[in-house]
Amino acid sequence: MTDTRIASPKGILRHGPQLAELPHGALEAVAEGRHGDPFAVLGPHKIAQGLWEVRAMLPAARSASVVSADGATVLQVMERRHPNGFYVARFSSRERPDYRLRVDYGSQLPALLVDPYGFGSVLNDADVRALRDVGSDAPFRVLGAHPRRHEGVEGFAFAVWAPNASRVSVVGDFNGWDGRCHPMRLRHDGGVWELFIPGVEVGQHYKFELLGPNGNLLPLKADPMAFAAQLRPETASILTGTASHDWQDGDWMTRRAEGDPRKKPVSVYEVHLGSWARVPEEENRSLTYREMADKLIPYVEEMGFTHLELLPITEHPFDGSWGYQPTALFAPTSRFGTPQDFLHFVEAAHAAEIGIILDWVPGHFPIDAHGLGEFDGTHLYEHADPRQGFHQDWGTYIYNFGRAEVSAFLVANARFWAERYHLDGLRVDAVASMLYLDYSRKHGEWIPNRYGGNENLESIDFMRRMNETVYSVSPGVMTIAEESTSWPGVSHPTYAGGLGFGFKWNMGWMHDTLHYIQNDPIHRRYHHHDLTFGLLYAFSENFILPISHDEVVHGKGSLFDRMPGDEWQKFANLRAYLGFMWAHPGKKLLFMGCEIGQRKEWNFNSSVDWHLLEQPFHAGVKDLVRDLNVVYRDIPALHERDCEASGFEWLISDDNDTSVIAWLRKGATDGDVVVAISNFTPIPREGYRIGVPHPGFYREVINTDAACYAGSNVGNSGGLHSSDSPSHGRPHSLSLNLPPLATVFLERRGS
Structure with missing residues (x-):
């Protein structure tokens, strides 16, 4: 020896x-x-x-x-x-x-x-296995940085998925950003690296330092599961743990889970938080989450919207992406405050009975060095072949939905926002780009699926699993697809072969009707089909009618600016179009600024021009949108059969010469109806007869030409009785005064 x-x-x-x-x-x-x-x-x-x-x-x-x-x-x-x-x-x-x-x-x-090297393993085998379970909450429960008492000692447990790395270390404020100090343990069964570090504290910054498969040092990587991140241009993750909150919104959550959202009023105010309002006297800064809880939420409540949709607030490095190129999917952006501040904002919305919808971006991610791209020195989150893994239009990577850990990561993120932040909906961005392998690609620039087709089978499976998961764990939450093609069954249940979304944006309706309204009234007779064509497919999906941020940028001008004619006609056209939209079948979405007749195109670096409300025309548009929301919410015929063909009936669809259309919205109670009429010419029409199926008094509940909206006040003196004179194949009729460039709602109640 x-x-x-x-x-x-x-x-x-x-x-x-x-x-x-x-x-x-x-x-x-x-x-x-x-x-x-x-x-x-x-x-x-x-x-x-x-x-x-x-x-x-x-x-x-x-x-x-x-x-x-x-x-x-x-x-x-x-x-x-x-x-x-x-x-x-x-x-x-x-x-x-x-x-x-x-x-x-x-x-x-x-x-x-x-x-740190005196402790046993942090993760158990079941946790590691669950990271491949699409639909599990394991990714945000297991991975990332979590405050923990481990073997009697306080600290943070770190875990990151990087199966091809040859070494991974935690670096941060607490170790001088030196990767030699805290190398991690590899769990070979799952490709997960873990380490418990005692004594580190909430608020400290950290990243992961990785050596690639060949031992090459990679750029420092932010935590894919970070719950908070530094304000740009800094890129570190911040130790905070998962957001904790003593929720007081139990009544809201209970009511939200009741009933069918398709039969409820859904009127969405879409907002870019960074530019809704600014503080000019403080270097034109944006409002904080808490300031928006005090100002934006009361405004949305006053305006009668049911939901507030936020352009992506997941952390992103570039303001000009508007949030659509996120690098930290689990972190509310620090531009407006902390995760706790955002929780306060959500709580304030629910107290005002307003739902929060988040624009969610699972289709692609940016190439920033600290992000997910080539995370462990290999194409881990993205496809290696650029024909599958790189989005040419946006210069971004495309997720590899066929890898179980990647799909599990994304589905867990959808769960996270619904469960941890009590968000009420996810509007999924760019669904068309996820459905088609040849989206925006020429011949030879894409790879067919295993059957030779252009459908992205792995992405389709991911979206179905995401929808099934979110609806199962968060009753009452809505998922909404921004999908611009004729893909069938987007908002149909997965068990019926659909994608499982709750709603779909009606992009066709938006394009057709905006094309129509931009025409000079004298030419509208030749484009009448743009108003009526949408009803051929209006009930094939559960539709939301979107006038979104995409329609007021990139040289398109503001919604107001698209209207033809002089100043008076522009405002009249805008009011008539908004009335037409609110009376049309489908839920509603309107981007900020459109509700006041904003004159200039949206700029993410400046505020809505709130000073315009000092002018009667602009104040009139705002008051109209508020009243449209009130009647939409209060009158069942305008919302409870939005998604059913039986809730709609044409009264006049073929009067091209006068550019008048009229239709009936029907409630669940027989005889509960609203007659909607739009006159898209500047010519008032007296004694315009419309056939109706029911006798009785028809109360004028909206007239977009009313004096209170800065209109010319042509109307029907608050309503009128039907006559027994048959018209348009119906036993009763109304003889109306149609105001110029206006939409009128007439409500009838009772059997």
Whole structure:
């Protein structure tokens, strides 16, 4: 037996049995940040009976000692074995020692540290396996950085999926951003790296440092699961744990889960939080989440909208992307405050009975070096082949939906916003780009699916799983597809072969009707079909009628600016169009600024022009939108059969010459109806007869030409009785005064 000289607890050299030494090269690999199995080297190791060796990597230390857990007794002064700061101490102990590291950094009092490499594994096997379970909450429950009490010690548990990396370290404020300090343990069964670090605190910044498969150092990566992130241009993740909140919205959540959203009023105010309102006297800054809770939420409530849709507020580095190129899908952007501030904003909305819908971007992600691209030195989240993995239009990567961990990550993100932040809906961006492999690609620039088709089968399966998961775990939540093609069954249940979304944006209706309204009235007779064509498919999906941010940017002008004619006619056209939209079957969505007749195109760097409300025309548009929302919510015939063909009936669809259309909206109660008439010419029409199926009094509940909206006040004196004169194949009729460039609603109640 070979004798080896070792250090005793008192520093006296003695002879002992053969010791378990470090494998050749292990010390150098750890000291140089190349070792992929740090727990095999660092921490406490029993090297012989009753003899232990503690090894620590402390690059910034001047000296270090192993001390008792209370810090009172020095067990052994550590020997510096490598100039990079690899320290070793040997001492006797019958049992696994409970110790601390006393470290002298020179510029301050010695620090007493708990050794991260003295702890057992953080994750259990079930957690690691669940990361491949599409629909599980494991990704945000297991991965990322979570405050935890582990083996009796407070700290943060870090975990990241990077199966092809040869070494992963946690770096941050707490270790000088030095990847040699906190290398992580690889769980080979799942490709997950984990480490519990005692003593780190909420608010500290961190990232992951990775070596690729060939040992090459990669750019520092933000945590894909970060719950908070730095304000641009900084890119670090922030230790915060999952957002906790003492929710007070139980009544709202209960009511939300009741009934069928298709039969409820849904009127959405779409907002870009950074430009809804600014503070000019403070360098034109945006409002904070808490300021918006005090200002935006009351405004939405006053205007009668049921929901507030937010352009993406997941953290993103580039303001000009409007949030559609996120790098931290689990973090509310720090532009407006903390995650706790955003929770306060959501709570305020629910207290005002307003639902929050988030624009969600699972279709692509930016190429920023700190993001998901080539995360572990390989194409981990994205397809390797650019014909599948790179979006040419947007210069972004496309997720590899066929990889279970990637789909699980994205579906878990949808769950996260619904469960942890109580959001009421997800509007899924760019669904068409996810459905088609050849989306915006020429011949030879895409790869067919296994059947030779252009359908993205993996993406389709992902969307179905996402919808099934969200609806199962969060009753009453809506998912909404921005889908611009004729793909069948987007808002049909998955069990019926559909994609499973609750609603779909009606992009065809939007394009057709905006094309119509932009024409001079004298030419509208030749485009009448643009008004009526949408009713051929209006009930094939559960539709939302969107006048969104996309319609008021990139040189398209504002909604007001699209209207033809002089000043008076522009406002009259705008009011008539909004009335037509609110009376048309389908839920409603209107982008901020459109409700006041904003004159200029939307600019994400400036506020809505609220000063325009000092002018009667603009105030009139605002008052009209408020009243449209009121009648839409209060009159069942205008919302409860939005998605059913039986709730609609044409009264006049073919009067091209006068550009008049009229239709009936029907409630669930027989005889509960609203007659809607639009006159899209500047010519008032007296005695215009319309056949109706029911006799009785028809109350004028909306007239977009009313004086209170700065119109010319042509109307029907609050309503009129039907006559028994048959017209248009119906036994009764109304003789109406149709105001110029206006839409009128007439309500009849009762059987």
